[in-house]
């Protein structure tokens with residue numbers, strides 16, 4: 001009997017898993033269930049200015065042709081949501097009541113955008129930036145809005161500022177922290193980002209929560225906790241995401257920050273794997289639980305899960321990487337950058353030549369934040385991977401002119 005593979009989530013993790021399974025198992029039945037009504041598209045592009053401004057053809061968003069699913073004998077059930085999982089009976093129930101049995105199941109659920117819980121949050125003009133359908137609402141709105149507000153620091157906030165500003169909107173960024181991307185970025189790096197924004201005409205309001213979205217039906221402005229009112233016709237809310245793991249939790253699957261997996265993307269329940277933004281995995285390089293939202297991470301999770309689901313044996317191991325660019329800055333994060341209590345930091349460079357902060361755990365390099373120092377990414381990745389004791393090289397790490405490739 002052919003095996004029945006069921007994949008919940010049709011993003012890059014789920015689709016890569018399906019593609020990998022098909023390579024290893026030509027006869028298995030593969031079904032992808034996705035609550036979005038689309039085939040695989042580039043989620044990345046919906047916040048990139050060249051796509052937003054129509055500089056590339058709209059159809060470049062699609063990463064698979066419609067015919068691909070048929071050719072691969074992969075059944076895509078788009079616009080259907082999995083609402084219940086029964087691991088003992090090996091079945092999943094969809095929102096229309098359909099029951100799907102499986103032999104092997106993958107949860108590739110991604111993350112959901114955290115919603116505003118303030119008065120006026122449901123006004124027309126308040127947008128989230130996660131799906132193609134979100135994009136199809138905020139992109140046309142930006143053409144007539146004239147004034148826009150971005151709420152929240154981080155990668156999406158940065159990109160939304162650039163998109164609004166390039167669209168000619170008078171743009172205001174509101175962050176609750178004292179500086180941009182605090183505490184991931186230190187003050188020097190945060191101020192570099194803020195200066196770049198301000199030099200391009202973006203107004204930055206720091207240390208303020210938005211307490212109300214104003215207007216009568218449609219958005220006319222936002223009010224912050226100290227009473228500041230900022231007029232706007234559109235607000236892009238980028239206040240973080242959360243993993244929609246209720247489905248897993250209710251089925252007795254271990255969940256922490258994400259759905260817990262071992263190094264092979266397997267969960268604590270037999271025949272159930274998890275991958276992508278929704279999966280928490282033990283980083284094999286440092287043995288720390290990690291949840292990381294990036295395209296390449298999700299793609300590789302999907303590949304490893306697909307291999308293991310179809311009888312192979314592979315462990316996920318990779319130094320994480322995320323980069324965002326705009327306003328003349330390239331901001332890159334390599335490895336573990338969270339400022340945990342057991343970390344120490346070495347600063348490198350300055351805003352004129354490019355600034356970085358290297359993150360150490362004990363004697364080892366575990367991560368780095370780099371602004372306009374992108375050429376150092378590969379040397380830093382190697383130093384993290386090799387897990388060498390670098391305590392004898394702290395002066396060189398701090399010397400912005402020293403070529404990190406020369407470290408042993």
Ligand SMILES: Cc1cc2nc3c(=O)[nH]c(=O)nc-3n(C[C@H](O)[C@H](O)[C@H](O)COP(=O)(O)OP(=O)(O)OC[C@H]3O[C@@H](n4cnc5c(N)ncnc54)[C@H](O)[C@@H]3O)c2cc1C
Pocket residue numbers: 008009010011012013014033034035036043044045046047080081082083108109110111129130131156244247275276277278292293294295296298322323324
């Ligand atoms: C605007 C934006 C810009 C980004 N830019 C970058 C970038 O420049 N570089 C980078 O590396 N990363 C970027 N990312 C992150 C990257 O897109 C994600 O890490 C990646 O898409 C995660 O893939 P995934 O398959 O794990 O999840 P997703 O792509 O989120 O796919 C999961 C899918 O599962 C669906 N789903 C969830 N629950 C259910 C259910 N119960 N039933 C059915 N379907 C369900 C979801 O709706 C979604 O369609 C960006 C993300 C966003 C939102």
